[in-house]
Amino acid sequence: MSDFDYDLFVIGGGSGGVRAARTAAATGARVALAEESRMGGTCVIRGCVPKKLMVFASNFPREVENAALYGWDADVGDFDWPMFRKHLHAELDRLEGVYGTMLRKSGVEIFPTRARVTGPHEITLADGTVKSAQHILIATGGRPVKPPYATKDLGLVSDDMFDLDTLPKSLLIVGGGYIGCEFACMMAGLGVNVTMYLRGGQILNGFDEESRGLVAEMMRGNGIDIHTGTSVVNMDRADTEHMPTAGGSDAAMGAPVGEDVTDRTETPGGTGSIWVKASNGREGVFDRVLFATGRAPNTEGMGLAEIGVELGRRGEIVVDRYSQTSVPSIYAIGDVTDRVQLTPVAIREAMAFTRTVFLGEDCPVDHELIPSAVFTQPELGSVGLTEEQARETHDIEVYATSFRPMKTAFIDRPDRTMFKLIVDKETRVVLGAHIVSEGAGEWIQLVGIAVKNGLTKEQFDMTCAVHPTATEELVTMSQPRA
Incomplete structure (x- = not known):
């Protein structure tokens, strides 16, 4: 039996911290987690989830207008923000409860309080209680920052x-x-x-x-x-x-x-x-x-520098490719490391951490060719190199098309869709893909599979097109742009 209170103590109850706690506990490790705010972190409570629900809500007026132009007797009335907000927060409360339930069912002990690191194996809670752990994982995320105006x-x-x-x-x-x-x-x-x-x-x-x-x-x-x-x-x-x-x-x-x-x-x-x-x-x-002027890692007041954990110039925790800090018993994942600030990346870092530390596998984090989406109107989906980046290191061909999609061209809307593939001229490997369109976030997930696995432009083209769809352009663009 270890002399420590826990095998792992996680600070931060966001997506990365919760995944690390659950997967470590599944190996038989004794795990605790401290979260000073709401379980679920930025993504569930203050980011991805409420934002995407607002995206859905904001799309309906345009869809109703389109429906009217398609012949429906449709009209959009006033938006009831208080009703939407009430429903939104009820959903966030539900999801927060789900996260807590998953942790408890996994056998993770939860401390709903702030925690500081006061030694390589020591954590001090807000009430002064001291806990010890063989490994400490920092997953405290980041926060939005304001410019330094007096007002x-x-x-x-x-x-x-x-x-x-x-x-x-x-x-x-x-x-x-x-x-x-x-x-x-x-x-x-x-x-x-x-x-x-x-x-x-x-x-x-x-x-x-x-x-x-x-x-x-x-x-x-x-x-x-x-x-x-x-x-x-x-x-x-x-x-x-x-x-x-x-x-x-x-x-x-x-x-x-x-x-x-x-x-x-x-x-x-x-x-x-x-x-x-x-x-x-x-x-x-x-x-x-x-x-909307940037985010900063949540490391202030945690005692990290005092015990020798190296911090970067923005306050981010410096880690190696295994998410290990300069103090061997302390690791960090997610936005607090300022590597790639995406929820799925934090989750993958959590899983790699568990496999490395508790399953004994050699599992460095893979940050290459990560698909991403911006939920604007229209959406932007991207994976791999941009045209500008690729031109600096490769001899490339660019295959691109932009057009009015059938759905909105029929009703004479000005909307445009764009598909773009960046191809290495010698190897023919698709180095990057970029989509601007309604639904681009969904599409780039699938395109990302092909790009991640190094498919060539010719392998894209070997796939039969699905007609009539906008995405058939991904496999029918035959001539590179001059």
């Missing part, structure tokens, strides 16, 4: 968006990454007037240039006012001193010039109307401002 507390972060009492009429989103773009599309679909400021020249930095350009064009077509090369230089509560003067504003920037903002009701997570001045000189008043 930053006037703005929201993504966590706040699911708790608003009422939907704003106007929303400024600062940041053009996947979180900012997804919320822009969601809120616009729910009827909110959305403006975006991003410092760079295009949304979705790091994704395929052509793909993100098409997404941006479609977002603008859906009424989202995107301003590139733009940042906030000042923001404050809206009042007579800060209200824009006639001719110095644009209605698309928020509330129209001269709108009475004195009677607006403040709600939790918000502060009433907010005046914003941008770096391009534009001024506007918005009901809410959302900062």
